[in-house]
Amino acid sequence: MVGVNSTISDFETEVYDHGGVYIHGKLNGMSVSWIDISGNATGSVNASNRRLSLGMTAQIAGKGLNDYFSQLNECSELQRYTKVPGLILKK
Numbered sequence: 001m002v003g004v005n006s007t008i009s010d011f012e013t014e015v016y017d018h019g020g021v022y023i024h025g026k027l028n029g030m031s032v033s034w035i036d037i038s039g040n041a042t043g044s045v046n047a048s049n050r051r052l053s054l055g056m057t058a059q060i061a062g063k064g065l066n067d068y069f070s071q072l073n074e075c076s077e078l079q080r081y082t083k084v085p086g087l088i089l090k091k
Contacts, residue, residue: 006066023065
């Protein structure tokens with residue numbers, strides 16, 4: 001796998017008590033849902049809180065999130081509940 005850099009825009013952030021943080025919006029112009037931006041695989045609350053604050057900051061400011069999907073070769077392979085290993089607030 002090569003990995004894919006992309007931008008998530010025009011999104012909403014959704015949070016659940018179990019620690020899940022998900023976004024629904026546009027990925028390089030393609031509609032996507034249930035992209036998992038929560039913490040690491042062990043469910044770290046601190047990591048999920050940091051990612052939630054990043055998602056909400058971007059949503060409120062109307063900015064996109066640059067992301068890196070290390071497990072994909074292209075954006076069209078994206079499935080629901082795919083975890084995003086890395087996020088950066090877009091300038």
